[in-house]
Amino acid sequence: MNNLENLNILITGASGGIGTSLSRAFASSKANLFLIGSSPDKISKLQKELPSRDNINYFSVDLSERENVNNFCDSIIDQYGGISVIINNAGITDDNLFMRMSENSWDKVFAINIDASMIICRKFIRGMVKNKWGRIINISSVVASTGNPGQSNYVAAKCALNGLTKSLALEVATRGVTVNSISPGFIDTAMTAKLTDDQKLKITERIPMGRMGTGDDISSLVSFLVTNEAGYITGQNIHVNGGLFLT
Numbered sequence: 001m002n003n004l005e006n007l008n009i010l011i012t013g014a015s016g017g018i019g020t021s022l023s024r025a026f027a028s029s030k031a032n033l034f035l036i037g038s039s040p041d042k043i044s045k046l047q048k049e050l051p052s053r054d055n056i057n058y059f060s061v062d063l064s065e066r067e068n069v070n071n072f073c074d075s076i077i078d079q080y081g082g083i084s085v086i087i088n089n090a091g092i093t094d095d096n097l098f099m100r101m102s103e104n105s106w107d108k109v110f111a112i113n114i115d116a117s118m119i120i121c122r123k124f125i126r127g128m129v130k131n132k133w134g135r136i137i138n139i140s141s142v143v144a145s146t147g148n149p150g151q152s153n154y155v156a157a158k159c160a161l162n163g164l165t166k167s168l169a170l171e172v173a174t175r176g177v178t179v180n181s182i183s184p185g186f187i188d189t190a191m192t193a194k195l196t197d198d199q200k201l202k203i204t205e206r207i208p209m210g211r212m213g214t215g216d217d218i219s220s221l222v223s224f225l226v227t228n229e230a231g232y233i234t235g236q237n238i239h240v241n242g243g244l245f246l247t
Helices: 017-027 040-049 066-080 103-131 152-175 197-206 215-225
Strands: 008-011 032-037 056-060 085-088 134-139 177-184 237-240
Touching (some): 066 103, 103 134, 152 237, 177 215
Parallel strands (some): 032 056, 085 134, 177 237
């Protein structure tokens, strides 16, 4: 990774499994980090895990409320001038069979998994275009390509995120700004930790590489996509799943 000196990097969902790996990956750089967690407790825990540095900023923001997201972005622009790299990683699930799924469950998943990402991109993209350089990386999911029973809300939101990625990439391609998405497969995080040993065994049997991925498998790709060397890659949805889904 280049030193990313003076770049402002925003990571949502920074205190989650993949988010923690992303935060660690950039904590050693010379970038200014803006790490968002879903609760004060989670972001406090992350702060204890990372090195104490003046260029790492921590925030607890409820991304399910549009007003919160808008206000947060405005405050970053006012205080720091904007963001150079956006990593939209925050996401939640609220599973149920579609015929039993409430509208509240649908709305809640969409609010965080796509609406918050849309607002963040819209708020900061103008500054990237003005500077003729920027990186947007949206963390999607393999199920956006395969579907998954009981997750119609989550799958639909991730499909929307992939669509936003492609359309936005086309709009800013001549401005030095790249927009890509990454679709992790089964990653060893707190979310998959809830699975039983039998469920984990059945999952790993489906993965050609024979193991779940790690947060570092995702952060290593993100670390490359933010570099100048990745400047000709845009509008792509890149799968990282150990061969689980091949196209």
